[in-house]
Amino acid sequence: MSKIDHFVSERQTLIFAELQSKGRVLAQDLAQTFDVSEDTIRRDLRDMAARGLCERVYGGALISSGKTVPLSHRMTDMQDRKDALGQAAAACVAQGATIFLDAGSTNLAIARHLPEGVGLTVITNTPVIAAELSGRADLELIVVGGRIDPAVGAAIDMTAIAQLEDMRPDLCILGVCGMTAADGLSADIYQDATFKRLACNASRRTMAAITSEKLGAGAAFHVAPLNPDLTLVLEDDADEAFVRDLRRHKLDIHLAGRNTRASSHPHSLKDQPA
Structure with missing residues (x-):
């Protein structure tokens, strides 16, 4: 795994933790948190959605469990x-x-x-x-x-x-x-x-x-x-x-x-x- 791949993996792990905690994330907020572009975050979310870790929605993503966050x-x-x-x-x-x-x-x-x-x-x-x-x-x-x-x-x-x-x-x-x-x-x-x-x-x-x-x-x-x-x-x-x-x-x-x-x-x- 390259250094870049390693950083991407770490970021997506943190994004998934945020999803588990709050049930949803916004691309704009994540871009500010990780100091990257919104396009980078959208690529992360597309990749995570393809792996079944989230559901893409306008402006961000939802946790893919289909259950309401308490x-x-x-x-x-x-x-x-x-x-x-x-x-x-x-x-x-x-x-x-x-x-x-x-x-x-x-x-x-x-x-x-x-x-x-x-x-x-x-x-x-x-x-x-x-x-x-x-x-x-x-x-x-x-x-x-x-x-x-x-x-x-x-x-x-x-x-x-x-x-x-x-x-x-x-x-x-x-x-x-x-x-x-x-x-x-x-x-x-x-x-x-x-x-x-x-x-x-x-x-x-x-x-x-x-x-x-x-x-x-x-x-x-x-x-x-x-x-x-x-x-x-x-x-x-x-x-x-x-x-x-x-x-x-x-x-x-x-x-x-x-x-x-x-x-x-x-x-x-x-x-x-x-």
Whole structure:
């Protein structure tokens, strides 16, 4: 093995360790970490994907296990970016709305930014989100119970489903594992996808705040199609061509960090017919 091959092997070993720790990596971040070009990192990721060590997605790669990285790990990943998404998504929530807040580390950031004193009712199946909101006297908190799935970090079993069937939120804020323009929103775990679909169907509207590496990357199980009842909150560096493709579906699209709404179909998240 040459010296160059040795360096490549060491770098890919470190990249794989990062994947195992966080579940996903971004080519831009890795290029800065290793002081190499993004093209070099992309070659690494292509090589690793060919060996079954990862799955290539726009801007980086995901771990190839097909399993959701535990919520406890995701909570510390990309915190600044998720905080920006959380702030932008929370600003979309209408006064007096009843919302279902699904499992997800970005959704935890949304919970932290929910506006105060506007009469919200929040339903969640996620203990860490419930804990975040439990001290707020200005909103009503309803917790959907059942067995907590250790990977999802939320109740998604038949007990939780039975409780969800009696609820009709104005807005379902989904946590998703992937999204493509052709197939819509998706999740890694079958039972989680089933629960998410039911939450969407029970709600008048759906919203998802999605980090850029999930765009164009479909997960194993379908959750929801792209339709005008869906609001997306994306990062301000989201691929412009991909966003243009999404607008063809007449979605309500917000870009976190920008002062103006990037939307081809503006409407209220609450005042829509069921």
